[in-house]
Amino acid sequence: MKNKLFLFIIAALALLALPLFAQQFGQGWVRILALALLYVLLALGLNIVVGYAGLLDLGYVAFYAVGAYMYALLASPHLTENFEWIANAFPNGLHTPIWLVIPLAAGLAALAGVLLGTPVLKLRGDYLAIVTLGFGEIIRVFMNNLEYPLNITNGPRGLDRIDAMNLFGFDFGKTKYIGEFAIPSVTLYYYLFLALVIFSVLICYRLERSRIGRAWMAIREDEIAAKAMGINTRNMKLLAFGMGATFGGVSGSMFAAFQGFVSPESFSLQESVMIVAMIVLGGLGHIPGVILGAVLLAALPEVLRYVAGPLQEMTGGRLDAAILRQLLIALAMISIMLLRPRGLWPSPEHGKAAPRPVTKLMR
Amino acid sequence: METFFQQIINGLVLGSMYALVALGYTMVYGIINLINFAHGEVLMVGALTSWTVVTLLADSGLPGWAMMLISLPVAIVVCSALNFTIEKLAYKPLRSAPRLAPLITAMGMSLLLQTVAMIIWKPNPKPYPLLLPTDPIDLGGPVITVTQCLILGITVAMLSALMYLVNRTKLGRAMRATAENPRVATLMGVRPDMVISATFVIGATLAAVAGVMWAANYGTVQHSMGFLPGLKAFTAAVLGGIGNLAGAVVGGLLLGLVEAIGAGYLGDLTGGVLGSHYADIFAFVALILVLTLRPAGLLGERVADRA
Numbered sequence: 319m320k321n322k323l324f325l326f327i328i329a330a331l332a333l334l335a336l337p338l339f340a341q342q343f344g345q346g347w348v349r350i351l352a353l354a355l356l357y358v359l360l361a362l363g364l365n366i367v368v369g370y371a372g373l374l375d376l377g378y379v380a381f382y383a384v385g386a387y388m389y390a391l392l393a394s395p396h397l398t399e400n401f402e403w404i405a406n407a408f409p410n411g412l413h414t415p416i417w418l419v420i421p422l423a424a425g426l427a428a429l430a431g432v433l434l435g436t437p438v439l440k441l442r443g444d445y446l447a448i449v450t451l452g453f454g455e456i457i458r459v460f461m462n463n464l465e466y467p468l469n470i471t472n473g474p475r476g477l478d479r480i481d482a483m484n485l486f487g488f489d490f491g492k493t494k495y496i497g498e499f500a501i502p503s504v505t506l507y508y509y510l511f512l513a514l515v516i517f518s519v520l521i522c523y524r525l526e527r528s529r530i531g532r533a534w535m536a537i538r539e540d541e542i543a544a545k546a547m548g549i550n551t552r553n554m555k556l557l558a559f560g561m562g563a564t565f566g567g568v569s570g571s572m573f574a575a576f577q578g579f580v581s582p583e584s585f586s587l588q589e590s591v592m593i594v595a596m597i598v599l600g601g602l603g604h605i606p607g608v609i610l611g612a613v614l615l616a617a618l619p620e621v622l623r624y625v626a627g628p629l630q631e632m633t634g635g636r637l638d639a640a641i642l643r644q645l646l647i648a649l650a651m652i653s654i655m656l657l658r659p660r661g662l663w664p665s666p667e668h669g670k671a672a673p674r675p676v677t678k679l680m681r
Numbered sequence: 682m683e684t685f686f687q688q689i690i691n692g693l694v695l696g697s698m699y700a701l702v703a704l705g706y707t708m709v710y711g712i713i714n715l716i717n718f719a720h721g722e723v724l725m726v727g728a729l730t731s732w733t734v735v736t737l738l739a740d741s742g743l744p745g746w747a748m749m750l751i752s753l754p755v756a757i758v759v760c761s762a763l764n765f766t767i768e769k770l771a772y773k774p775l776r777s778a779p780r781l782a783p784l785i786t787a788m789g790m791s792l793l794l795q796t797v798a799m800i801i802w803k804p805n806p807k808p809y810p811l812l813l814p815t816d817p818i819d820l821g822g823p824v825i826t827v828t829q830c831l832i833l834g835i836t837v838a839m840l841s842a843l844m845y846l847v848n849r850t851k852l853g854r855a856m857r858a859t860a861e862n863p864r865v866a867t868l869m870g871v872r873p874d875m876v877i878s879a880t881f882v883i884g885a886t887l888a889a890v891a892g893v894m895w896a897a898n899y900g901t902v903q904h905s906m907g908f909l910p911g912l913k914a915f916t917a918a919v920l921g922g923i924g925n926l927a928g929a930v931v932g933g934l935l936l937g938l939v940e941a942i943g944a945g946y947l948g949d950l951t952g953g954v955l956g957s958h959y960a961d962i963f964a965f966v967a968l969i970l971v972l973t974l975r976p977a978g979l980l981g982e983r984v985a986d987r988a
């Protein structure tokens with residue numbers, strides 16, 4: 319017990335000190351750390367839908383997009399510049415306080431999640447996958463084209479000049495000084511994301527052990543049996559979609575504030591696939607595994623960008639950083655699954671059903 | 682009215698290419714319950730292989746149709762070998778693993794194929810030469826190109842051959858038996874591993890043909906060209922009822938028609954508010970509508986309410 323506490327304190331201190339250490343080598347490194355945390359947040363959200371409730375969602379990035387665009391629209395000059403009546407109503411510009419934006423983003427994303435969930439409740443696993451994938455594509459096409467006749471999303475050019483996060487007058491967009499020591503904006507965001515991740519882990523941890531979490535897992539293992547035991551499978555599935563989407567929406571608004579810029583490019587199908595890969599690679603339904611998967615897939619390829627230079631020279635420019643990164647992600651997805659089909663850090667196997675019968679050989 | 686018939690022709694041509702690719706998805710799904718996300722990339726490899734062959738033959742003095750005819754079998758062989766290897770390396774070891782594991786390797790394979798193609802063929806789009814006569818044939822209003830005629834003809838021929846193979850031959854019976862129940866099929870002397878390999882080779886053949894025709898029809902080839910057709914073809918397979926061969930064909934043609942007609946009329950219907958760049962979402966809107974009403978797809982059998 320004492321050992322565990324000791325380990326916990328060490329880990330906490332390491333997480334707190336990490337960006338301060340990394341920023342000595344340039345803000346790019348802290349940026350990677352912060353983005354990795356953002357992916358952890360996304361992965362935790364998707365884990366609720368796929369890992370707990372067993373609903374394969376390949377359009378998760380749509381909710382991320384909803385959150386990001388919500389924040390971007392309400393906290394950038396875009397709407398006041400394009401709509402006169404909004405400009406008249408808000409002469410100082412539309413700088414909506416985050417206490418309004420983030421709940422709105424979360425709420426809208428949750429609504430989108432439930433809206434997507436309702437028509438597809440009847441569908442089986444793989445049908446669900448393609449429908450959610452289609453939903454993600456629909457959202458992306460709209461983001462790309464909703465600039466005519468009313469310019470809402472500014473099309474492929476995206477929205478910029480988005481306000482930085484501002485909490486109780488504490489501006490995350492400006493460098494803070496403690497005496498002589500400077501803490502740049504990226505590092506401040508890192509701490510914000512870290513706090514959010516810790517909060518989310520607590521929520522997920524409690525969910526997993528709650529009545530709701532158990533109902534989800536029952537549905538995942540055997541839907542008919544779950545129904546027979548009196549679980550309202552419809553409501554539970556919708557709740558899973560809604561909760562997962564809420565996580566996506568909040569992460570999205572964080573992303574918008576952090577980047578100061580959003581465009582449809584950040585919300586491609588590739589991104590959805592990447593998040594699914596993170597949770598499956600790490601260990602589906604197991605919080606530490608999911609975090610490991612997210613950090614691994616988000617941070618490692620970015621780090622490899624820095625070693626790509628010599629490789630590029632060796633291959634005469636054919637293998638540049640972006641290609642190398644993609645190659646490594648692809649190889650990681652294939653080889654990790656082949657070596658550890660249940661993920662790198664799967665949940666321990668207690669209370670699970672008996673091994674599969676032989677007849678399921680092909681399934 | 683003329684536009685309408687023109688869009689019907691365009692839709693049928695597009696739809697028959699979707700149908701060929703969709704058959705690959707549906708056969709694999711029917712037998713091993715795997716969404717083979719790398720299937721669209723097989724189409725891409727077929728198109729790029731054909732491009733390489735045609736480019737190599739450019740100075741040979743052969744007529745255009747002959748070059749294409751030579752490149753077609755090369756593309757088929759390359760794609761078949763590729764798909765065979767992919768199945769052996771990435772899917773076979775995972776047959777008894779949790780369901781999501783092969784799905785992730787399939788997604789990884791798709792990404793890997795795109796990346797490797799980018800390294801081999803460079804990322805820039807390349808023009809596919811015009812090998813067939815380009816003057817349109819007048820059908821009394823709507824027109825059709827030689828390439829489009831060829832696409833329709835080849836599709837009908839390939840579909841007939843496939844139907845014969847699946848319904849009349851020993852291999853076809855083994856495929857159907859394996860899809861039904863692999864264990865019982867084994868008792869009847871069917872070797873599931875052999876059947877699965879054959880399925881992947883047949884799927885690759887159809888995709889390779891579709892890829893060459895896609896290149897000939899649109900005139901450009903690129904490492905990322907397989908993604909959207911693959912996605913649409915998969916949508917078509919689900920639309921028709923995945924696992925059902927006729928369903929894949931119906932779904933493919935339907936999707937092609939919906940897209941062509943939608944793209945042709947959406948601008949007029951909405952007074953220019955929604956332009957043809959929304960064409961890509963028709964596939965998915967149609968999919969969601971159909972599946973809401975018929976959760977097992979148009980021709981799919983009704984599945985009992987289970988997860």
